[in-house]
Amino acid sequence: MRKSAVLEAVEGLVEGEDLRRALKGVDIIGRIAVIKIPREWEGIRHLVGERILATLGVDSVYRQTAPARQGDRVRGLEWLAGKRSTETVYSEHGCKFFVDISKVYFSPRLSNERRRIADLVAKGETVVNMFAGVGTFSIIIAKSKGAKVFSIDNNPNAFELMIENVAQNRLNGRVVPILADAREAAAELQRSAERVLMPLPELAEVYLEDAVRMLRGKGWIHVYTHERGGNESMAVEGAKTRILKSAEMFAEVIRCEGKVVRSIGRRSYQVVLDMLVMPH
Numbered sequence: 001m002r003k004s005a006v007l008e009a010v011e012g013l014v015e016g017e018d019l020r021r022a023l024k025g026v027d028i029i030g031r032i033a034v035i036k037i038p039r040e041w042e043g044i045r046h047l048v049g050e051r052i053l054a055t056l057g058v059d060s061v062y063r064q065t066a067p068a069r070q071g072d073r074v075r076g077l078e079w080l081a082g083k084r085s086t087e088t089v090y091s092e093h094g095c096k097f098f099v100d101i102s103k104v105y106f107s108p109r110l111s112n113e114r115r116r117i118a119d120l121v122a123k124g125e126t127v128v129n130m131f132a133g134v135g136t137f138s139i140i141i142a143k144s145k146g147a148k149v150f151s152i153d154n155n156p157n158a159f160e161l162m163i164e165n166v167a168q169n170r171l172n173g174r175v176v177p178i179l180a181d182a183r184e185a186a187a188e189l190q191r192s193a194e195r196v197l198m199p200l201p202e203l204a205e206v207y208l209e210d211a212v213r214m215l216r217g218k219g220w221i222h223v224y225t226h227e228r229g230g231n232e233s234m235a236v237e238g239a240k241t242r243i244l245k246s247a248e249m250f251a252e253v254i255r256c257e258g259k260v261v262r263s264i265g266r267r268s269y270q271v272v273l274d275m276l277v278m279p280h
């Protein structure tokens with residue numbers, strides 16, 4: 001519905017392949033729209049921004065100038081129209097999140113995945129989220145399942161927002177924000193959880209042993225990875241083959257199921273593996 005509203009907004013200004021590419025890249029985060037502007041639109045980008053602002057009824061329109069950078073995953077942004085504010089409130093699955101898109105990673109595209117993971121959690125579980133951002137997965141899990149969640153991020157801005165979000169959703173004590181490198185925090189959280197989330201493809205495989213060490217016994221690890229080439233099922237099989245090999249060094253892998261979370265480019269996919277493991 002939002003995509004067609006954007007289509008309506010830019011009708012008559014741009015067309016064809018440019019339009020299709022740009023529409024794929026629109027994110028609505030609370031009251032802010034973030035759009036990818038093809039090079040050909042450079043000269044009319046503010047006009048496009050104004051049109052999107054009016055049609056979507058958002059407060060601000062920004063253009064993504066660079067992909068989420070390594071490390072904190074923050075995107076490069078340029079203001080196009082409306083209020084010059086990168087702060088907003090985003091609602092998802094009955095929870096509210098303060099977000100500043102210039103300081104922290106945030107993607108509304110993981111909404112279904114956050115619901116899926118929350119649905120897998122059993123009541124009363126202890127969960128560790130190794131790369132928590134503003135606490136999105138952690139808060140949704142704690143709110144819907146009464147789980148306790150250790151919620152780690154090494155970006156001080158994400159940590160500050162996470163503290164606010166935990167309070168805003170009345171989850172003090174249930175979600176425990178930790179400002180640290182996930183490996184350092186993992187050393188303190190050994191044998192403490194039934195489930196570990198690793199929603200950062202760059203480090204998930206590198207920190208796999210740390211994740212295994214946090215399990216009390218048999219437990220689940222959700223590993224997110226990026227796979228290039230081939231189709232969706234080849235991407236899932238590729239991820240399984242590689243990650244199983246690593247995981248089997250530290251644990252018996254009892255079950256391993258994978259799926260594509262989303263497409264991230266031509267023949268590139270974000271894949272998640274749900275692994276039930278027993279640490280060695």
Ligand SMILES: C[S@@+](CC[C@H](N)C(=O)[O-])C[C@H]1O[C@@H](n2cnc3c(N)ncnc32)[C@H](O)[C@@H]1O
Pocket residue numbers: 071072073104105106107110130131132133134135136137152153154155158180181182183199200203
């Ligand atoms: C892809 S984002 C997580 C998104 C979050 N799960 C969500 O749904 O909004 C990855 C996060 O990992 C954090 N990060 C990067 N390296 C880290 C590290 N070594 N230890 C802990 N957190 C790290 C980044 O600051 C970023 O907030």
